[in-house]
Amino acid sequence: MTVEAKKETLGFQTEVKHLLHLMIHSLYSNKEIFLRELISNASDAADKLRFEALANDSLYEGDSELKIRVAFDEAKKTITITDNGIGMTREEVQDHIGTIAKSGTKQFFEKLTGDQAKDSELIGQFGVGFYSAFIVADKVTLTTRKAGVSHEEGVRWESAGEGDYSIETVDKAGRGTEIVLHLKEGEDEFLNGWKLRSIIKKFSDHISLPIIMDKEIPAEKDEEGNETAPARVEDETVNSASALWTKNKDNISAEEYNEFYKHVAHDFQDPLVHVHSKVEGTNEYTLLLYVPGRAPFDLWDRDAKHGVKLYIKKVFITDDAEQLMPRYLRFVRGIIDTDSLPLNVSREILQQSKQISNIKAGSVKKVLGMLEDLAENDAEKYQQFWEQFGNVIKEGPIEDHKNKDRVAKLLRFSSTHTDDKTQNVSLADYVSRMKEGQDKIYFVTADSFAAAKNSPHLEVFRKKGIEVLLLCDRIDEWLVSSLTEFDDKHMQSIAKGELDLDKFDTEEEKQHQEEINKDFESVLKQIQDVLKDKVSEVKVSHRLTDSPACLVTGAYDMSLNMERIMKEAGQSMNMMGMGGSKPIFEINPDHAIVQALKNEQDDARFADISHILFDQAILSEGGQLDDPSAFVHKLNGLLQGLLK
Structure with missing residues (x-):
């Protein structure tokens, strides 16, 4: 042709x-x-x-x-x-x-x-x-x-x-x-x-x-200078031409390990850490795996296949990484070389191979062990790792139930312990600081660190000196739906259900709450009538010390932050049969605005103040108002009244 x-x-x-x-x-x-x-x-x-x-x-x-x-x-x-x-x-x-x-x-x-x-x-x-x-x-x-x-x-x-x-x-x-x-x-x-x-x-x-x-x-010459061979x-x-991973690791320099990483990962920087191990037994294989120093640009590309390369008897077979490493470790680079599989194995057989599943499981353990060692012995390097790959590791408890507890120990968060945006608090750190009698790990989710740090739900926890994890990454909502406990301590959202903080209340505080509940019965009913189908219930809050009101979801309902994320993704909560439930509206009886509301005789002004407090609670959660102009109109009306 x-x-x-x-x-x-x-x-x-x-x-x-x-x-x-x-x-x-x-x-x-x-x-x-x-x-x-x-x-x-x-x-x-x-x-x-x-x-x-x-x-x-x-x-x-x-x-x-x-x-x-x-x-x-x-x-x-x-x-x-x-x-x-x-x-x-x-x-x-x-x-x-x-x-x-x-x-x-x-x-x-x-x-x-x-x-x-x-x-x-x-x-x-x-x-x-x-x-x-x-x-x-x-x-x-x-x-x-x-x-x-x-x-x-x-x-x-x-x-x-x-x-x-x-x-x-x-x-x-x-x-x-x-x-x-x-x-x-x-x-x-x-x-x-x-x-x-x-x-x-x-x-x-x-x-x-x-x-x-x-x-x-050069030409060869005899003693007299005559050319005997041209x-x-x-x-x-020029090179040693032998697979690096087959050598004894004691004979491999740090520079050689780094250069091999740059070759296999097509990266220009040195890796953060590596593990080189030979596993013997029924499944014999060698692995040389690296964690990059910087997240690859396509870390969030779910179609990206490169990562860990599979070799059989030093012959490259595939770099379809999902067969060798779970999605939450997709940043890992390197090679796995096994002698346990035939060279002519097909990709279809690889997908169904028990040997490959065992190699994958063993490799995951090695990577998690490498990260555990880094976290324990080099906090600065681990923090560098977390800043690059933390959001990916957070997928671990969601998709890898078998290693959920090990991955949970690797997680890092911000918390009210320091109010620092840096995620450097482990769950073990949190547990070590829990108050006597505390049996839950408390957290709040939001769409930004500022929103989490300034959430009105934190007020009672700050007052009582109870630490709260500040979760502001999108993946966190899915994480806490899978990671429900750690070290036999239940993970509890402070914006969902009852808080069960009675054990930390003084007798005087308990008596005050009982009196307030009775005193505000008629006000709660009146607010419920005003807000009608916007809320499932109106209650006196035991969470708030500074803010006038907040929104709370039921213990088994989808959080308001999760609802927003799903709606932004075009999902209808009610159509999916999940979430979409009305929030509970809690008011702070000690706040001056709520006290004024209690004494308000004008029904129209009572309704306007109730709507404004409800809309403010939505805004403080990072939510969006259905009718911002109505909120502004009501707020302006009240301000004009104050200026007369």
Whole structure:
């Protein structure tokens, strides 16, 4: 079949142009990494070919010796990186190089500050390995052919890294990819065999494929100076070419661990912590897993598959991370290599494999153990971890019932103990500070830290010196619906049901409450008549000391904050048969406004004040009024009366 040799010149996606500019200017001080990134991509291409060839050996095209070659040409001022991996089709070249079709791209660019040091960290986090070539090159030529297709279906891509690129169909005999970097002026330091070898040893020694360079062997001469053998060039393997995870961990340096992480995670920063372990028994496997120092840009992309790579007998099988790590640990990067499965195992069998389930369970335990150790022995590092991944870990008790208690110990929150926005209070910390006789862990949920910290529901707890957890992340509502107790202590929302704080009341306080309840019976009924179907009940509050009123939900009803979240997501509470119940309206009998309401003789003013107090209670919960103009109208009417 003859393939039409069509050549096109196409414009880069706007984001790519922006990224190239940032890449060149922000990463220039660490320009050596271009070689690491291109070698890492070549290694991935070889891994993919190995996997595809398990089912179709013909993809090797008679050449199963996978390798990466690095060469340079001083005269042409070029560096060439070649692999005989899986290669790409024309469509794949355009998808992977012409555009950045990644969820979270917009948010990534919004985070950029213009500060080169900070932006370089973000760029590394984005995972833009190929584009790093333009740090040292003013033109890049990529020639590739997908394994298994005709030699006439090769593809050449070329760009100066500015506004556009060309792509054409070419004839390419061998499968795989060749990248030629045409170096910029002033980059001649890389046209040196010693320099390239030292970069490879530094950054890519752990790559399990041989990385080949030419080694010049000088001519051999006899004692009289006569040439007995001509000068020649031989292949030299520059790296150790053995899988790092197979080595004894006592023989692996911190730098080697870090460089392997950067390879496997396509990250520019060092990891926060890692675990390297060999598990023996019925299921034998080795794992080398890392926690990144910074959250990847696509942490909240539920379709993202990369994370932990599965190898069988050092042959890459899949990076479909959900089979190896639960969603709440999706930030974990690294490899798991097992000898317990056949090489030709299919993805479908993997999904149903009991061995894979056991490996996943064992790996989760190792990761949780690593985090427990970090929390216990390095509070500063753990706080760094929590700030990056805390909201993801909070998904753990929801989806991993088996490890719920272990994950619960890793959780961190803000609380009234410090009133600090920083989430650094563990549930164990809270329990250790509980008052004598206290048997519940109290919390309040809100849509912001300020709303939680200033919630009127906290007033009685502050008065009695009882600590309350301040939960203001959206995930917290789902978390507390799954995590109902800790250390045999029930988790109790202070905005739901009865508080059961009688044990902390003095006899004088109890007597005062009884008297107030009787004194306000008629007022409660009158407010109920005014608010009608807006509330399920009107009660005298034992929660409030400063605010005039608040809203409370029933012990088994959906919280008001959760209702708001669901409504914002377009869910109708009543249609779902959940939530949507009317709140309880509680009034503070000791507040001056409520005292004035009790003595109000004008029914219209009584009604206006009741509505204003109800609407204020909604606002103090962070809610929105159904009719803001009516609230303003009533409030203005009362203010005008005061000004007369």
